[in-house]
Amino acid sequence: MQRGTIQRHGLGWRGSWREDDKRRVTKTKRTQGEAKRLLKAELDRLELGPSYREPITSREMADRYLAAHHAQPNTITKLRHNLKMICMVIAVGGAVGLGVQPALDLLCGDVGGLDVAASLVAALRQVYSWGIPKLVSENPGLGVARPQPKRGRNQRPFENWGEVERVAEEAGRWGPMIILAVDTGARPGELLALEHRHFDMAAGIALLPGTKTQGSRRSVFLTPRGIQAYKSIVRDIRTPLVFHRDGQPVDRQWWWGHVWVPAVKLAGLEPRPIYSTRHTFSFFSLMAGVPVADLSVELGHDNVAITSETYGHWSREQGNRAASLRAAWAGGTIVEPGTAESV
Numbered sequence: 385m386q387r388g389t390i391q392r393h394g395l396g397w398r399g400s401w402r403e404d405d406k407r408r409v410t411k412t413k414r415t416q417g418e419a420k421r422l423l424k425a426e427l428d429r430l431e432l433g434p435s436y437r438e439p440i441t442s443r444e445m446a447d448r449y450l451a452a453h454h455a456q457p458n459t460i461t462k463l464r465h466n467l468k469m470i471c472m473v474i475a476v477g478g479a480v481g482l483g484v485q486p487a488l489d490l491l492c493g494d495v496g497g498l499d500v501a502a503s504l505v506a507a508l509r510q511v512y513s514w515g516i517p518k519l520v521s522e523n524p525g526l527g528v529a530r531p532q533p534k535r536g537r538n539q540r541p542f543e544n545w546g547e548v549e550r551v552a553e554e555a556g557r558w559g560p561m562i563i564l565a566v567d568t569g570a571r572p573g574e575l576l577a578l579e580h581r582h583f584d585m586a587a588g589i590a591l592l593p594g595t596k597t598q599g600s601r602r603s604v605f606l607t608p609r610g611i612q613a614y615k616s617i618v619r620d621i622r623t624p625l626v627f628h629r630d631g632q633p634v635d636r637q638w639w640w641g642h643v644w645v646p647a648v649k650l651a652g653l654e655p656r657p658i659y660s661t662r663h664t665f666s667f668f669s670l671m672a673g674v675p676v677a678d679l680s681v682e683l684g685h686d687n688v689a690i691t692s693e694t695y696g697h698w699s700r701e702q703g704n705r706a707a708s709l710r711a712a713w714a715g716g717t718i719v720e721p722g723t724a725e726s727v
Contacts, residue, residue, distance in 0.1 A: 387427075388423045390423060396413050396419070397415065399419050399422055401427060403430060408426070445511060445512075449510075449511045449514050450464060452514075466503050466506075466507035467507050467508075469504055539660070539663040539667075540657070540660050541663040541668075542566070545668075548562065548661075549563070550652070550653070551648055551651045552647075553651075554647040554650040555644075555647040558627075558639075561575065562647070563610065564578075564590070564613050566661045566664045567610030567613065568592060568604045568606065569604065569662050569665030569669075569682055569683055570592050571659075572636055572658050574593055575627065576625075576633065576639075577593045577625075578590070578593065578626040578627065579593075579625055579626060580624060585615070588605055588611055589603050589605055590614075591603050602682065604682050614626075636658075644658055666683065666691075666694075667698050669682070670698040671698060676688060676691055679691055679695070680692075
């Protein structure tokens, strides 16, 4: 087993060991602990041989993952934010500092028991799963209980089209954007990325470009309200974008603070997030009896379970169908399978 020593060197500390009959030394570090860590990495390299992995911090591994990960810009931005937040949570929780210590030192026991949001745990697991086995041997994210995401919080849909139109009127030239948001169920990012080529007025279809995943690209049929809203928009030769500021893309934060918040307030309604337009699309659809499976496709969800979990409490389709079947059975109009009448 290889051995080494830690010695004072100048104003700091450094480790030394023998390799190939020569004395080797680490870089000089300010503290004895930092020098020990460098020495341990060198001794592990000699002992493990071909199975040795070069030390890498969790932050470095996350940076490599983000550089290699192919996804929509919004997805990358959100993942980067979640990784930054998990660093802060672990540091506050007293665990090994993510991004400071080598990734191999961040063990399941270091982060287990911390109160971490589901999205942050998912980000941690995602990066470490990518790093196995070439960079790390364990996934510390598996040691953290992943809470169930709480969908549907703060949905606050508009109750009817009258409320939507009041907000649109107060928004001035941005009114058509609000009408189309509710009529298509587009995410805010999708709405701001819309180009005129995405609309087929002959068919009454809007092709939503999808900003969350590649699979979120989808076509949505417009109602007469949506068609009229789009036709009221004046094209600008400077940009293909439907919604813009003097030919430049619209900043979402600017639009929220300077358009959305004032328009909702002037309409005499309670404050609500921009995402309320998408929630309203779902609310109107389900209250009208649109099947959850159909709505899931229009929303661009990966599966029906997400739609049902988020918006299922508004669905009248299943309840109405079940009540109709019970009423038909009680009235004797449903014949049990296997009888002569049912053949």
